[in-house]
Amino acid sequence: MSERIRNQALKSKVMTAEEAVQFISNGDMIGTSGFTGAGYPKGMPAAIAAKAREAQERGEEWAVKILTGASTAPENDGVLAEADAVSFRSPFNTDPKMRAKINEGKVKYTDIHLSELGMYVQEGFFGHMDVAIVEAVAIREDGSIVPSSAVGNNIEYMDAADRIIIEINEWQAAELEGMHDIYRMPMPGARVPLPIVSPGDRIGTTSIDIDPEKVVAVVFTDGPDRNAPFKPVDETSRAIAGHLLDFLEGEVTAGRLAYDRLILQNGVGNVPNAVLAGLLDSKFENITAYTEVIQDGMLDLIDAGKMTMASATSFCLSLDAAHRMNDDATRYKNHIVLRPQQVSNHPEVIRRLAPIGINGMIEADIYGNVNSTNVAGSKMMNGIGGSGDFTRNAYISSFVTPAVAKNGDISAIVPFASHVDHSEHDVKLIVTEYGYADLRGLCPRDRVQKIIAIADPEYRPLLEEYVEYASKSKARHTPHDLSRAFEFHTRFLETGSMKK
Numbered sequence: 001m002s003e004r005i006r007n008q009a010l011k012s013k014v015m016t017a018e019e020a021v022q023f024i025s026n027g028d029m030i031g032t033s034g035f036t037g038a039g040y041p042k043g044m045p046a047a048i049a050a051k052a053r054e055a056q057e058r059g060e061e062w063a064v065k066i067l068t069g070a071s072t073a074p075e076n077d078g079v080l081a082e083a084d085a086v087s088f089r090s091p092f093n094t095d096p097k098m099r100a101k102i103n104e105g106k107v108k109y110t111d112i113h114l115s116e117l118g119m120y121v122q123e124g125f126f127g128h129m130d131v132a133i134v135e136a137v138a139i140r141e142d143g144s145i146v147p148s149s150a151v152g153n154n155i156e157y158m159d160a161a162d163r164i165i166i167e168i169n170e171w172q173a174a175e176l177e178g179m180h181d182i183y184r185m186p187m188p189g190a191r192v193p194l195p196i197v198s199p200g201d202r203i204g205t206t207s208i209d210i211d212p213e214k215v216v217a218v219v220f221t222d223g224p225d226r227n228a229p230f231k232p233v234d235e236t237s238r239a240i241a242g243h244l245l246d247f248l249e250g251e252v253t254a255g256r257l258a259y260d261r262l263i264l265q266n267g268v269g270n271v272p273n274a275v276l277a278g279l280l281d282s283k284f285e286n287i288t289a290y291t292e293v294i295q296d297g298m299l300d301l302i303d304a305g306k307m308t309m310a311s312a313t314s315f316c317l318s319l320d321a322a323h324r325m326n327d328d329a330t331r332y333k334n335h336i337v338l339r340p341q342q343v344s345n346h347p348e349v350i351r352r353l354a355p356i357g358i359n360g361m362i363e364a365d366i367y368g369n370v371n372s373t374n375v376a377g378s379k380m381m382n383g384i385g386g387s388g389d390f391t392r393n394a395y396i397s398s399f400v401t402p403a404v405a406k407n408g409d410i411s412a413i414v415p416f417a418s419h420v421d422h423s424e425h426d427v428k429l430i431v432t433e434y435g436y437a438d439l440r441g442l443c444p445r446d447r448v449q450k451i452i453a454i455a456d457p458e459y460r461p462l463l464e465e466y467v468e469y470a471s472k473s474k475a476r477h478t479p480h481d482l483s484r485a486f487e488f489h490t491r492f493l494e495t496g497s498m499k500k
Helices: 017-023 044-057 074-082 096-103 114-122 154-160 235-253 270-279 296-303 319-327 347-353 387-393 444-452 460-470 487-495
Strands: 029-032 064-067 086-090 131-139 145-147 163-169 215-221 263-266 287-290 293-295 307-312 314-316 336-338 356-359 363-365 396-400 429-432 435-438
Touching: 017 044, 017 163, 017 215, 029 154, 044 074, 074 086, 074 096, 086 096, 114 154, 131 154, 145 154, 235 270, 235 396, 235 429, 235 435, 263 270, 270 293, 270 296, 270 356, 270 396, 287 347, 293 296, 293 307, 296 307, 296 319, 347 387, 356 387, 387 396, 435 444, 444 460
Parallel strands: 029 064, 029 131, 064 086, 131 163, 163 215, 263 287, 263 356, 287 307, 293 314, 307 336, 356 396, 396 429
Antiparallel strands: 131 145, 429 435
């Protein structure tokens, strides 16, 4: 305890999660740490779920509202959803049990750009913040908090909350201390330009100063993050990565990029991680990243000497990579900076640094609109995450995806996106295993053939057929036949396949 809690006053607040749950009440608004399965509370969620069940067994309604940084894990979102302990959730979720509750309408869910949620909390948009539950690796002598593997919205939640519960996770390496760059974003009207001109620039401190009087409990845990493994790079992922690298090579040839001037933003997922693997054998050197999440591929690039610096708000690592981080955190601190998500996703900084944005998607339509969130227009998958922050502001915003899903029954290229998160104005590049469509500078009708050319061959005739019908309309700028625009989706809902 003495090594992890160096503030004498807060040592007296140590208790179990089962004891600390006394500070959680029905209807509370709770802000927790956690971003992409890293740095979330490991002990308190189960205790809150147990309290909810006890109340429900007495015939009482009992649920809390939860804000996080982004996704957490089954032992957080999952246990709370299973106990019907959540009435409201934001901003991003990947847990299947919580997703089911959201899509059943049992949990109200608000999908928000990740750069904006902290500001909304500062402004009181969500109402009163009752409790902040934050994972840390240490409490310093001055009472400040050293975050663990994610920073997220920890600052905003602890500033706004009446009560703070700190979870000290002894599984997380104590040597993470010093990796963070903590900057408290001023309120609108008092902001100044963020002095970040390269991904490694530090502008803050290495811990979060808090009001120690707010701390009502310190809970010790000892468990890893979600640490889900990435799938091995398969033929499809390798082909997608190859096409994206071909595009980047073309940008170098055109004089718009240099082999030693590549800054990346990488969304979470197997395909974006495969792109990082492809860079290992590329001509690109001195790669940097200004992104949300550090994935396995970035550690590999750092270890190979190909990546010099990566800035993010969180890790998203497999278990093997997490052990590498824990074992060698002192070295990785020379190459990694973890920031609050208001900074990691800040549009001003993204536009200045001009990274290449690489994100996944659910579907894109023939004119370049992209759906990242809602299956068939209404079923929430995960949320927009930070893809909106980067897509609107990156130098080149690309979306990568296999051309089909569900054994070919779903096409990732459709006539009209059933939900639009990223409009044609922001999407610059779409990549599948069949190639890439560079949409820059093209009018809607000129994008069509480029996008259809990277669809699965089985779906190309159906897309061409739709274009032929739509082109008979009097509106020639973006031709659509609204009576048939969603045929792919309605056919899938009726038959289980988008194919005829």
